[in-house]
Amino acid sequence: AQRVTQPEKLLSVFKGAPVELKCNYSYSGSPELFWYVQYSRQRLQLLLRHISRESIKGFTADLNKGETSFHLKKPFAQEEDSAMYYCALSGGDSGYSTLTFGKGTMLLVSP
Amino acid sequence: DAGVTQSPTHLIKTRGQQVTLRCSPISGHKSVSWYQQVLGQGPQFIFQYYEKEERGRGNFPDRFSARQFPNYSSELNVNALLLGDSALYLCASSSAGQGSYEQYFGPGTRLTVT
Numbered sequence: 001a002q003r004v005t006q007p008e009k010l011l012s013v014f015k016g017a018p019v020e021l022k023c024n025y026s027y028s029g030s031p032e033l034f035w036y037v038q039y040s041r042q043r044l045q046l047l048l049r050h051i052s053r054e055s056i057k058g059f060t061a062d063l064n065k066g067e068t069s070f071h072l073k074k075p076f077a078q079e080e081d082s083a084m085y086y087c088a089l090s091g092g093d094s095g096y097s098t099l100t101f102g103k104g105t106m107l108l109v110s111p
Numbered sequence: 112d113a114g115v116t117q118s119p120t121h122l123i124k125t126r127g128q129q130v131t132l133r134c135s136p137i138s139g140h141k142s143v144s145w146y147q148q149v150l151g152q153g154p155q156f157i158f159q160y161y162e163k164e165e166r167g168r169g170n171f172p173d174r175f176s177a178r179q180f181p182n183y184s185s186e187l188n189v190n191a192l193l194l195g196d197s198a199l200y201l202c203a204s205s206s207a208g209q210g211s212y213e214q215y216f217g218p219g220t221r222l223t224v225t
Contacts, residue, residue, distance in 0.1 A: 004153075006153075043114075043115075043216050043217065043218050043219070044154070044201065044216040045215075045216065046213050046214075049213070086153050086154070088153075098144060098156045098159050098167045098169075099144075099146075099154070099156060099203075099214060100156065101146075101153030101154045101155070102153050103151070103152050103153050104152075104153050
């Protein structure tokens with residue numbers, strides 16, 4: 001069975017501080033990992049995916065297969081980063097692109 | 112393109128009733144997935160449809176069913192509603208079914224069962 005764990009419900013930091021949102025996964029195959037973000041009153045949207053290895057809005061995430069982790073990082077948090085962040089895994093025997101989500105971490109960036 | 116659209120926005124039903132939720136994917140997208148998001152939890156996968164065929168099903172009872180129409184829009188039906196079915200129901204579309212194609216989410220339908 002596949003599982004995604006986000007251990008922190010809430011992460012509160014000050015503007016300019018580094019941010020790390022933790023994500024650990026359990027999956028027997030070769031996973032594809034994503035971070036989705038939901039800003040206040042907006043729909044869920046893709047932030048980044050591990051296979052693209054790109055930085056979006058200053059966020060990066062590296063897949064560590066040895067530690068089965070996909071932590072989201074940003075060196076200097078901004079107030080506009082305040083949102084709900086979900087780590088998600090794409091897999092399944094069928095190969096179809098269904099997503100397994102973690103419970104989410106609320107990031108609050110204070111001025 | 113308005114993106115993925117869902118209707119209705121909000122819905123209140125009583126226990127035992129049946130409900131139908133609707134989803135229109137982004138133009139050109141052939142895959143639609145449904146997710147249930149209970150308060151305080153991440154979205155949980157219910158169904159995926161691709162080219163009008165069911166391609167995946169999550170761990171939900173048979174009270175939940177869905178279908179996809181020739182224009183790729185989709186309906187989610189829930190029979191014999193329980194209080195625990197109260198949730199935000201999300202629809203997501205993608206350009207294909209297999210592989211890790213980006214899923215685009217709709218705003219959701221908030222279902223309250225009393």
